[in-house]
Amino acid sequence: xxxxxxxxxxxxxxxxxxxxxxxxxxxxxxxxxxxxxxxxxxxxxxxxxxxxxxxxxxxxxxxxxxxxxxxxxxxxxxxxxxxxxxxxxxxxxxxxxxxxxxxxxxxxxxxxxxxxxxxxxxxxxxxxxxxxxxxxxxxxxxxxxxxxxxxxxxxxxxxxxxxxxxxxxxxxxxxxxxxxxxxxxxxxxxxxxxxxxxxxxxxxxxxxxxxxxxxxxxxxx
Numbered sequence: 002x003x004x005x006x007x008x009x010x011x012x013x014x015x016x017x018x019x020x021x022x023x024x025x026x027x028x029x030x031x032x033x034x035x036x037x038x039x040x041x042x043x044x045x046x047x048x049x050x051x052x053x054x055x056x057x058x059x060x061x062x063x064x065x066x067x068x069x070x071x072x073x074x075x076x077x078x079x080x081x082x083x084x085x086x087x088x089x090x091x092x093x094x095x096x097x098x099x100x101x102x103x104x105x106x107x108x109x110x111x112x113x114x115x116x117x118x119x120x121x122x123x124x125x126x127x128x129x130x131x132x133x134x135x136x137x138x139x140x141x142x143x144x145x146x147x148x149x150x151x152x153x154x155x156x157x158x159x160x161x162x163x164x165x166x167x168x169x170x171x172x173x174x175x176x177x178x179x180x181x182x183x184x185x186x187x188x189x190x191x192x193x194x195x196x197x198x199x200x201x202x203x204x205x206x207x208x209x210x211x212x213x214x215x216x217x218x219x220x221x222x
Contacts, residue, residue, distance in 0.1 A: 035051035070114075094106060
């Protein structure tokens, strides 16, 4: 492919029919936002069809596009879950990822020509013997990133969901009755950080005020 010197020349290459770049842009835009495409194969508005495709892929967790030859996207996503990292390359990579600077992040991990095994930061996996929904051990699960010297754990929250078993009880007032088959979910969170703890405190206060208002309304009735 010829080197592009100006933005106008780049637009000309992309918009020209029959080129490899134009082919890729066409089919990627079909599923991203449908921009610059009037109708799909069924004669429908392409922008609305693109929204449906994105929703369908999101619901079924289907990965539509992935670039090849770049650094690990997992190493880009994981450090964004935390606010600090050990000084050095890990903190530089975390700051680059947190600020959305993909170019700096790519250079810190060795550029586009380095193999995944030689990248200075790689995903950190831990074997989880807990059984999943299919009754088998979950196996190796991503828990953070590592540089072979220090392991940086980024998934610091442990979530456990408990489903309440519905039991017969005294009839509730019609205004408070809810036909729910799953019941109330109880979620346990470990390793709170300050922001999460402050959010939960305010949420608890709101729930207390709502409960008091419901009690007052019931007493008035």
